[in-house]
Amino acid sequence: MNKPKKQFLGCVAKHTPPEDKKVQDKTEQVSHDLFVRDNLWVPVVRLSGKLCVLPGVPSIFEQLLQGLTPYLPLPPSSSRQKRVIVFTKMLESNLAPFLTSLQEKVKSKKIKIGSYPEMGVGVNISLIGTDEEILLEAAEQVVKELEGKIVSKGDV
Template identity: 30%
Template sequence: MSASGPDSPGQRNPELKTAAALIIGNELLNGKVQDTNTRFLASRLYDRGVKLMRVEIIPDDYDEIAEAVTRLSAKSDYVFTSGGIGPTLDDITYEAIARAFGLQLKLNEFTVSEMRRISPQHEINEARKRMALFPDPCELYSTDGLWVPIVCVNTNVFILPGVPWIFERMLQFNLHRFGSDETALKSSTVYTNRYEGELASELQRIADAFPLLDFGSYPRTQPDDKYNVMLTIEGADGELVRAAAAALSAAVQGAATPDALQARTGMVGDTDRTPPATD
Protein backbone atom coordinates (compact mmCIF):
# COMPACT_ATOMS: atom_id res chain seq x y z
CA MET A 1 0.00 0.00 0.00
CA SER A 2 1.21 3.49 -0.74
CA ALA A 3 -0.33 6.85 -0.05
CA SER A 4 0.44 10.48 -0.66
CA GLY A 5 -0.97 13.92 -0.27
CA PRO A 6 -3.35 15.52 -2.77
CA ASP A 7 -0.70 16.85 -5.15
CA SER A 8 0.67 14.65 -7.89
CA PRO A 9 4.37 13.62 -7.77
CA GLY A 10 5.03 15.91 -10.72
CA GLN A 11 3.55 18.89 -8.89
CA ARG A 12 5.49 18.10 -5.73
CA ASN A 13 8.84 17.70 -7.48
CA PRO A 14 8.60 19.22 -10.98
CA GLU A 15 12.36 18.89 -11.51
CA LEU A 16 12.38 15.10 -11.14
CA LYS A 17 13.08 13.03 -14.23
CA THR A 18 11.03 9.92 -14.98
CA ALA A 19 12.14 6.57 -16.33
CA ALA A 20 10.72 3.33 -17.68
CA ALA A 21 12.32 -0.10 -17.88
CA LEU A 22 11.72 -2.52 -20.74
CA ILE A 23 12.94 -5.98 -19.76
CA ILE A 24 13.20 -8.23 -22.81
CA GLY A 25 13.44 -12.00 -22.96
CA ASN A 26 11.33 -15.13 -23.33
CA GLU A 27 13.33 -16.71 -20.52
CA LEU A 28 11.93 -14.16 -18.06
CA LEU A 29 8.34 -14.89 -19.02
CA ASN A 30 8.64 -18.66 -18.74
CA GLY A 31 10.40 -18.59 -15.39
CA LYS A 32 13.76 -19.93 -16.54
CA VAL A 33 15.57 -16.76 -15.48
CA GLN A 34 14.77 -14.30 -12.69
CA ASP A 35 15.00 -10.57 -13.40
CA THR A 36 17.30 -8.74 -10.99
CA ASN A 37 18.13 -5.80 -13.23
CA THR A 38 14.91 -3.94 -12.42
CA ARG A 39 15.66 -3.70 -8.72
CA PHE A 40 19.23 -2.55 -9.34
CA LEU A 41 18.05 0.04 -11.85
CA ALA A 42 15.30 1.33 -9.56
CA SER A 43 17.61 1.77 -6.58
CA ARG A 44 20.34 3.51 -8.55
CA LEU A 45 17.93 5.86 -10.30
CA TYR A 46 16.31 6.68 -6.96
CA ASP A 47 19.70 7.83 -5.68
CA ARG A 48 19.89 10.20 -8.65
CA GLY A 49 16.42 11.69 -8.20
CA VAL A 50 14.90 9.75 -11.11
CA LYS A 51 11.51 8.12 -10.57
CA LEU A 52 11.09 4.72 -12.21
CA MET A 53 7.43 4.94 -13.19
CA ARG A 54 6.88 1.80 -15.25
CA VAL A 55 8.42 -1.65 -15.77
CA GLU A 56 7.36 -3.97 -18.59
CA ILE A 57 8.59 -7.50 -19.30
CA ILE A 58 8.06 -8.57 -22.89
CA PRO A 59 9.14 -11.45 -25.17
CA ASP A 60 11.79 -11.45 -27.87
CA ASP A 61 9.33 -10.24 -30.49
CA TYR A 62 9.87 -7.47 -33.04
CA ASP A 63 6.39 -5.98 -32.81
CA GLU A 64 6.21 -6.18 -29.02
CA ILE A 65 9.57 -4.44 -28.63
CA ALA A 66 8.78 -1.76 -31.21
CA GLU A 67 5.38 -0.93 -29.72
CA ALA A 68 6.65 -0.78 -26.16
CA VAL A 69 9.81 1.22 -26.81
CA THR A 70 8.11 3.93 -28.88
CA ARG A 71 5.28 4.30 -26.36
CA LEU A 72 7.62 4.47 -23.37
CA SER A 73 10.03 6.82 -25.14
CA ALA A 74 7.19 9.29 -25.73
CA LYS A 75 6.16 9.28 -22.06
CA SER A 76 9.47 9.08 -20.17
CA ASP A 77 12.64 11.10 -19.84
CA TYR A 78 14.67 7.87 -19.93
CA VAL A 79 13.89 4.38 -21.20
CA PHE A 80 16.24 1.55 -20.23
CA THR A 81 16.09 -1.76 -22.05
CA SER A 82 17.65 -4.96 -20.78
CA GLY A 83 18.33 -8.07 -22.82
CA GLY A 84 18.37 -9.34 -26.37
CA ILE A 85 21.69 -7.93 -27.62
CA GLY A 86 23.75 -11.14 -27.80
CA PRO A 87 25.01 -13.05 -30.87
CA THR A 88 22.23 -15.64 -31.31
CA LEU A 89 18.99 -15.77 -33.28
CA ASP A 90 16.78 -14.69 -30.38
CA ASP A 91 18.80 -11.52 -29.79
CA ILE A 92 16.77 -9.00 -31.79
CA THR A 93 16.64 -5.90 -29.59
CA TYR A 94 18.91 -3.68 -31.70
CA GLU A 95 17.05 -4.51 -34.90
CA ALA A 96 13.61 -4.18 -33.30
CA ILE A 97 14.43 -0.76 -31.87
CA ALA A 98 15.94 0.35 -35.17
CA ARG A 99 12.71 -0.61 -36.93
CA ALA A 100 10.66 1.17 -34.28
CA PHE A 101 12.32 4.50 -35.05
CA GLY A 102 12.72 4.00 -38.81
CA LEU A 103 16.48 3.44 -38.64
CA GLN A 104 18.93 1.06 -40.30
CA LEU A 105 21.52 -1.09 -38.59
CA LYS A 106 25.16 -0.21 -39.15
CA LEU A 107 28.28 -2.05 -38.06
CA ASN A 108 30.16 0.05 -35.53
CA GLU A 109 33.82 -0.42 -36.33
CA PHE A 110 35.00 1.14 -33.08
CA THR A 111 33.07 -1.47 -31.09
CA VAL A 112 34.57 -4.23 -33.23
CA SER A 113 38.06 -2.86 -32.54
CA GLU A 114 37.23 -2.79 -28.81
CA MET A 115 36.19 -6.44 -29.04
CA ARG A 116 39.61 -7.28 -30.47
CA ARG A 117 41.43 -5.22 -27.86
CA ILE A 118 39.56 -6.35 -24.75
CA SER A 119 38.78 -9.95 -25.79
CA PRO A 120 41.70 -10.97 -28.05
CA GLN A 121 41.09 -14.65 -27.29
CA HIS A 122 37.83 -14.58 -29.27
CA GLU A 123 37.55 -14.78 -33.04
CA ILE A 124 35.57 -11.86 -34.46
CA ASN A 125 33.17 -13.96 -36.52
CA GLU A 126 29.84 -12.93 -38.03
CA ALA A 127 27.92 -13.89 -34.89
CA ARG A 128 30.05 -11.62 -32.74
CA LYS A 129 29.80 -8.81 -35.28
CA ARG A 130 26.02 -8.93 -34.75
CA MET A 131 26.68 -7.49 -31.30
CA ALA A 132 28.16 -4.39 -32.96
CA LEU A 133 25.28 -3.80 -35.38
CA PHE A 134 23.61 -0.74 -33.88
CA PRO A 135 20.72 1.47 -34.96
CA ASP A 136 22.12 4.39 -36.94
CA PRO A 137 22.36 7.14 -35.81
CA CYS A 138 22.99 6.46 -32.13
CA GLU A 139 25.20 7.60 -29.27
CA LEU A 140 27.57 5.22 -27.49
CA TYR A 141 28.55 5.34 -23.82
CA SER A 142 31.49 3.15 -22.91
CA THR A 143 32.39 1.39 -19.66
CA ASP A 144 35.98 0.81 -18.56
CA GLY A 145 37.04 -2.77 -19.19
CA LEU A 146 34.05 -3.68 -21.38
CA TRP A 147 33.76 -3.48 -25.12
CA VAL A 148 29.95 -3.41 -25.22
CA PRO A 149 28.62 0.17 -24.95
CA ILE A 150 25.31 1.54 -23.79
CA VAL A 151 23.61 2.37 -27.08
CA CYS A 152 21.37 5.46 -26.96
CA VAL A 153 18.68 5.82 -29.63
CA ASN A 154 16.12 8.59 -30.13
CA THR A 155 17.93 10.66 -27.44
CA ASN A 156 16.32 8.82 -24.50
CA VAL A 157 16.34 5.05 -25.16
CA PHE A 158 19.33 3.34 -23.53
CA ILE A 159 20.00 -0.24 -24.61
CA LEU A 160 21.80 -2.50 -22.12
CA PRO A 161 22.52 -6.23 -21.92
CA GLY A 162 20.48 -8.60 -19.80
CA VAL A 163 23.37 -10.33 -18.02
CA PRO A 164 23.09 -8.87 -14.50
CA TRP A 165 26.75 -8.29 -13.68
CA ILE A 166 27.35 -6.54 -17.00
CA PHE A 167 24.13 -4.52 -16.73
CA GLU A 168 25.06 -3.39 -13.22
CA ARG A 169 28.63 -2.47 -14.11
CA MET A 170 27.58 -0.48 -17.17
CA LEU A 171 24.80 1.36 -15.40
CA GLN A 172 26.95 2.20 -12.39
CA PHE A 173 29.78 3.51 -14.55
CA ASN A 174 27.41 5.76 -16.51
CA LEU A 175 25.07 6.72 -13.70
CA HIS A 176 26.26 10.32 -13.72
CA ARG A 177 24.46 10.76 -17.04
CA PHE A 178 21.04 10.31 -15.46
CA GLY A 179 19.35 12.66 -13.04
CA SER A 180 21.37 14.58 -10.47
CA ASP A 181 22.58 14.31 -6.90
CA GLU A 182 20.84 17.61 -6.28
CA THR A 183 17.41 16.19 -7.10
CA ALA A 184 17.86 12.92 -5.21
CA LEU A 185 14.85 12.14 -3.05
CA LYS A 186 15.22 12.07 0.71
CA SER A 187 13.65 9.18 2.59
CA SER A 188 13.01 7.87 6.07
CA THR A 189 11.64 4.58 7.41
CA VAL A 190 9.54 3.84 10.48
CA TYR A 191 9.06 0.28 11.75
CA THR A 192 6.15 -0.65 14.00
CA ASN A 193 4.61 -3.69 15.63
CA ARG A 194 1.12 -2.40 14.99
CA TYR A 195 -1.00 -3.74 12.13
CA GLU A 196 -2.04 -1.88 9.00
CA GLY A 197 -5.69 -1.95 9.99
CA GLU A 198 -4.82 -0.34 13.30
CA LEU A 199 -2.54 2.39 11.98
CA ALA A 200 -4.32 3.32 8.74
CA SER A 201 -6.14 6.34 10.19
CA GLU A 202 -2.97 7.70 11.81
CA LEU A 203 -1.02 7.23 8.58
CA GLN A 204 -3.70 9.12 6.67
CA ARG A 205 -3.69 11.93 9.25
CA ILE A 206 0.10 12.36 8.96
CA ALA A 207 -0.05 12.17 5.14
CA ASP A 208 -2.70 14.90 5.12
CA ALA A 209 -0.47 17.05 7.32
CA PHE A 210 2.49 16.65 4.93
CA PRO A 211 0.94 16.88 1.43
CA LEU A 212 4.30 17.38 -0.30
CA LEU A 213 5.55 13.93 0.73
CA ASP A 214 4.87 10.36 -0.38
CA PHE A 215 3.99 7.72 2.21
CA GLY A 216 4.05 3.92 1.92
CA SER A 217 2.96 1.06 4.16
CA TYR A 218 4.40 -2.43 3.67
CA PRO A 219 3.61 -5.51 5.81
CA ARG A 220 6.52 -7.72 6.74
CA THR A 221 7.16 -10.55 4.33
CA GLN A 222 9.00 -13.07 6.51
CA PRO A 223 7.82 -14.70 9.77
CA ASP A 224 11.05 -13.83 11.56
CA ASP A 225 11.07 -10.12 10.63
CA LYS A 226 11.43 -7.96 13.73
CA TYR A 227 8.42 -5.75 12.96
CA ASN A 228 4.88 -5.99 11.63
CA VAL A 229 4.74 -3.01 9.25
CA MET A 230 7.38 -0.87 7.57
CA LEU A 231 6.31 2.72 6.81
CA THR A 232 8.24 4.93 4.38
CA ILE A 233 8.31 8.68 3.81
CA GLU A 234 9.86 10.26 0.71
CA GLY A 235 10.25 13.76 -0.64
CA ALA A 236 12.59 16.43 -1.94
CA ASP A 237 12.81 18.35 1.37
CA GLY A 238 14.94 16.46 3.89
CA GLU A 239 13.77 18.53 6.87
CA LEU A 240 10.14 17.91 5.96
CA VAL A 241 10.81 14.17 5.65
CA ARG A 242 12.46 14.07 9.07
CA ALA A 243 9.59 15.99 10.67
CA ALA A 244 7.02 13.65 9.14
CA ALA A 245 9.01 10.60 10.27
CA ALA A 246 9.11 11.90 13.84
CA ALA A 247 5.37 12.56 13.85
CA LEU A 248 4.59 9.18 12.31
CA SER A 249 6.89 7.31 14.69
CA ALA A 250 5.18 8.89 17.67
CA ALA A 251 1.73 8.13 16.27
CA VAL A 252 2.38 4.41 15.67
CA GLN A 253 4.88 3.73 18.46
CA GLY A 254 7.55 3.13 15.85
CA ALA A 255 11.32 3.18 15.55
CA ALA A 256 13.90 3.91 12.85
CA THR A 257 15.18 0.31 12.70
CA PRO A 258 13.75 -3.14 13.52
CA ASP A 259 16.42 -3.63 16.20
CA ALA A 260 15.57 -0.31 17.83
CA LEU A 261 11.90 -1.27 17.76
CA GLN A 262 12.67 -4.61 19.40
CA ALA A 263 14.89 -3.00 22.04
CA ARG A 264 12.22 -0.47 22.91
CA THR A 265 9.21 -2.79 22.96
CA GLY A 266 10.79 -6.14 23.80
CA MET A 267 8.72 -7.67 20.97
CA VAL A 268 9.66 -9.36 17.70
CA GLY A 269 6.53 -8.79 15.66
CA ASP A 270 3.58 -11.10 16.24
CA THR A 271 4.87 -14.62 15.65
CA ASP A 272 1.53 -16.24 16.45
CA ARG A 273 0.05 -15.33 13.08
CA THR A 274 0.80 -16.86 9.67
CA PRO A 275 0.91 -14.76 7.59
CA PRO A 276 1.59 -12.38 10.47
CA ALA A 277 1.96 -9.01 8.84
CA THR A 278 -1.53 -7.76 8.08
CA ASP A 279 -5.15 -8.06 9.12
Protein backbone atom coordinates (compact mmCIF):
# COMPACT_ATOMS: atom_id res chain seq x y z
CA MET A 1 0.00 0.00 0.00
CA ASN A 2 1.43 3.38 -0.93
CA LYS A 3 2.08 6.21 1.53
CA PRO A 4 -0.96 8.44 0.68
CA LYS A 5 -3.32 5.46 1.16
CA LYS A 6 -1.76 4.56 4.54
CA GLN A 7 -2.01 8.17 5.71
CA PHE A 8 -5.63 8.44 4.60
CA LEU A 9 -6.73 5.16 6.19
CA GLY A 10 -4.85 5.95 9.42
CA CYS A 11 -6.49 9.37 9.62
CA VAL A 12 -9.96 7.90 9.09
CA ALA A 13 -9.47 5.25 11.77
CA LYS A 14 -8.12 7.77 14.28
CA HIS A 15 -10.98 10.27 13.85
CA THR A 16 -14.00 7.96 13.51
CA PRO A 17 -16.44 8.22 16.48
CA PRO A 18 -17.51 4.89 18.12
CA GLU A 19 -21.10 5.08 16.80
CA ASP A 20 -19.80 5.52 13.25
CA LYS A 21 -17.51 2.52 13.71
CA LYS A 22 -20.58 0.30 14.29
CA VAL A 23 -22.08 1.44 10.99
CA GLN A 24 -18.68 1.08 9.35
CA ASP A 25 -18.35 -2.51 10.61
CA LYS A 26 -21.76 -3.43 9.16
CA THR A 27 -20.93 -1.77 5.84
CA GLU A 28 -17.58 -3.56 5.62
CA GLN A 29 -19.42 -6.89 5.69
CA VAL A 30 -21.01 -6.15 2.30
CA SER A 31 -18.40 -3.84 0.79
CA HIS A 32 -14.75 -3.68 0.02
CA ASP A 33 -12.39 -1.00 -1.22
CA LEU A 34 -10.59 -1.30 -4.51
CA PHE A 35 -7.49 0.83 -4.89
CA VAL A 36 -7.27 0.81 -8.68
CA ARG A 37 -4.71 3.61 -9.09
CA ASP A 38 -1.41 3.65 -7.20
CA ASN A 39 -1.16 7.43 -7.43
CA LEU A 40 -4.55 8.03 -5.74
CA TRP A 41 -5.55 7.55 -2.12
CA VAL A 42 -9.23 7.42 -3.07
CA PRO A 43 -10.72 3.92 -3.29
CA VAL A 44 -13.63 2.67 -5.33
CA VAL A 45 -16.10 1.21 -2.85
CA ARG A 46 -17.78 -1.91 -4.20
CA LEU A 47 -21.01 -2.99 -2.49
CA SER A 48 -21.99 -6.66 -2.64
CA GLY A 49 -19.67 -7.08 -5.61
CA LYS A 50 -22.11 -5.26 -7.87
CA LEU A 51 -22.46 -1.54 -7.16
CA CYS A 52 -19.40 0.71 -7.35
CA VAL A 53 -19.34 4.05 -5.53
CA LEU A 54 -17.07 6.64 -7.13
CA PRO A 55 -16.17 10.20 -6.07
CA GLY A 56 -17.87 13.21 -7.65
CA VAL A 57 -14.65 15.00 -8.64
CA PRO A 58 -14.57 14.60 -12.45
CA SER A 59 -10.80 14.11 -12.85
CA ILE A 60 -10.61 11.54 -10.03
CA PHE A 61 -13.82 9.86 -11.21
CA GLU A 62 -12.38 9.42 -14.70
CA GLN A 63 -9.06 8.00 -13.46
CA LEU A 64 -10.80 5.53 -11.15
CA LEU A 65 -13.26 4.49 -13.84
CA GLN A 66 -10.39 3.75 -16.23
CA GLY A 67 -8.61 1.78 -13.50
CA LEU A 68 -11.79 -0.15 -12.78
CA THR A 69 -12.12 -1.73 -16.24
CA PRO A 70 -10.24 -4.95 -15.30
CA TYR A 71 -12.91 -5.55 -12.63
CA LEU A 72 -15.88 -5.03 -14.98
CA PRO A 73 -17.29 -7.69 -17.30
CA LEU A 74 -17.16 -5.75 -20.58
CA PRO A 75 -18.17 -7.25 -23.92
CA PRO A 76 -15.38 -7.85 -26.45
CA SER A 77 -14.70 -4.90 -28.75
CA SER A 78 -15.95 -6.90 -31.76
CA SER A 79 -19.47 -7.01 -30.30
CA ARG A 80 -19.63 -3.35 -29.24
CA GLN A 81 -21.83 -1.00 -31.18
CA LYS A 82 -20.32 1.38 -33.71
CA ARG A 83 -21.71 4.72 -34.88
CA VAL A 84 -21.36 6.63 -38.13
CA ILE A 85 -22.70 10.17 -38.36
CA VAL A 86 -23.52 11.68 -41.74
CA PHE A 87 -24.21 15.40 -42.08
CA THR A 88 -26.46 16.87 -44.78
CA LYS A 89 -27.78 20.36 -45.45
CA MET A 90 -31.12 18.99 -46.67
CA LEU A 91 -34.28 19.64 -44.66
CA GLU A 92 -35.30 16.86 -42.28
CA SER A 93 -38.74 16.56 -43.89
CA ASN A 94 -37.06 15.76 -47.23
CA LEU A 95 -34.98 13.00 -45.62
CA ALA A 96 -37.85 11.04 -44.10
CA PRO A 97 -38.93 8.92 -47.12
CA PHE A 98 -35.39 7.72 -47.89
CA LEU A 99 -34.44 7.13 -44.24
CA THR A 100 -37.69 5.20 -43.64
CA SER A 101 -37.03 2.89 -46.59
CA LEU A 102 -33.37 2.45 -45.62
CA GLN A 103 -34.36 1.61 -42.04
CA GLU A 104 -36.66 -1.14 -43.34
CA LYS A 105 -33.81 -2.58 -45.46
CA VAL A 106 -31.26 -2.66 -42.62
CA LYS A 107 -33.62 -3.52 -39.76
CA SER A 108 -32.83 -7.25 -40.01
CA LYS A 109 -29.11 -6.39 -39.78
CA LYS A 110 -29.77 -4.63 -36.46
CA ILE A 111 -28.85 -1.14 -37.63
CA LYS A 112 -30.70 1.80 -36.15
CA ILE A 113 -31.05 5.13 -37.92
CA GLY A 114 -31.91 8.49 -36.37
CA SER A 115 -31.93 12.07 -37.61
CA TYR A 116 -31.06 15.06 -35.47
CA PRO A 117 -31.63 18.54 -36.93
CA GLU A 118 -29.39 21.49 -36.11
CA MET A 119 -31.42 24.67 -36.52
CA GLY A 120 -30.41 26.61 -39.61
CA VAL A 121 -27.39 24.37 -40.28
CA GLY A 122 -28.55 20.94 -41.42
CA VAL A 123 -29.23 17.45 -40.11
CA ASN A 124 -26.99 14.84 -38.50
CA ILE A 125 -27.99 11.30 -39.40
CA SER A 126 -26.80 8.66 -36.94
CA LEU A 127 -26.39 5.01 -37.94
CA ILE A 128 -25.67 2.54 -35.13
CA GLY A 129 -24.91 -1.17 -35.37
CA THR A 130 -22.38 -3.88 -34.55
CA ASP A 131 -21.39 -4.93 -38.10
CA GLU A 132 -19.02 -2.18 -39.23
CA GLU A 133 -19.00 -3.25 -42.88
CA ILE A 134 -22.80 -3.14 -43.25
CA LEU A 135 -22.89 0.09 -41.24
CA LEU A 136 -20.44 1.79 -43.61
CA GLU A 137 -22.37 0.54 -46.67
CA ALA A 138 -25.57 2.07 -45.26
CA ALA A 139 -23.72 5.31 -44.46
CA GLU A 140 -22.41 5.50 -48.04
CA GLN A 141 -25.99 5.13 -49.32
CA VAL A 142 -27.03 8.03 -47.08
CA VAL A 143 -24.11 10.14 -48.35
CA LYS A 144 -25.02 9.41 -51.97
CA GLU A 145 -28.81 9.85 -51.71
CA LEU A 146 -28.90 12.82 -49.35
CA GLU A 147 -25.88 14.80 -50.55
CA GLY A 148 -24.13 14.35 -47.24
CA LYS A 149 -20.71 13.60 -45.86
CA ILE A 150 -19.45 11.33 -43.11
CA VAL A 151 -18.39 13.51 -40.19
CA SER A 152 -17.76 10.91 -37.50
CA LYS A 153 -17.02 7.19 -37.06
CA GLY A 154 -16.39 5.32 -33.83
CA ASP A 155 -17.61 3.25 -30.93
CA VAL A 156 -20.81 4.18 -29.15
